[in-house]
């Protein structure tokens with residue numbers, strides 16, 4: 189599969205955004221890192237370049253980041269998802285792909301990280317789909333495995349809470365692998 193011309197990460201100063209940025213930088217993907225504060229985005233970009241010298245990474249505010257790449261990753265807490273989408277919506281254009289990484293963990297509203305919040309639309313990804321401009325495509329998750337309709341994101345998002353619970357109980361870093369494809 190060809191690499192995208194660039195990938196923008198909204199909320200790139202966070203744990204997931206930094207992890208994704210490092211791995212994509214190592215794979216040679218040009219990156220545009222977004223933050224609510226351009227200065228924080230610049231610092232996040234500098235951290236990636238320090239770890240991956242020569243990486244093509246810049247840091248800008250979320251609204252600017254959303255406008256420039258064919259692929260845009262939304263990596264903010266669920267509690268900030270709707271607000272963030274509304275902020276970047278005017279920057280998005282039909283044909284762009286949004287990868288929604290948000291998981292509606294109860295921890296984000298003071299509950300347990302092993303529990304999932306109920307979302308009226310069915311899942312965080314479906315809530316995102318309901319808020320994004322027409323013509324902007326959306327998928328939930330990051331592996332290029334076709335898992336069917338967006339409704340199935342309620343299952344994949346729930347796996348995060350399950351894995352957190354398994355890892356807490358077993359003091360492990362267990363994961364899930366799709367085999368046989």
Ligand SMILES: NC(=O)c1ccc[n+]([C@@H]2O[C@H](COP(=O)([O-])OP(=O)(O)OC[C@H]3O[C@@H](n4cnc5c(N)ncnc54)[C@H](OP(=O)(O)O)[C@@H]3O)[C@@H](O)[C@H]2O)c1
Pocket residue numbers: 198199200201202203204205222223224225228229262263264265266267268271272289290291292293348
């Ligand atoms: N961490 C993981 O391993 C992991 C794995 C799977 C899924 N996820 C999901 O991916 C998303 C991001 O995870 P994370 O651990 O990177 O989260 P995080 O560190 O808590 O937040 C990511 C970024 O979102 C921005 N943000 C925080 N609060 C905000 C608010 N109230 N309004 C707007 N922006 C806000 C911040 O960037 P600025 O302050 O720079 O704007 C922050 O650095 C979450 O929904 C999480 O459930 C995380």
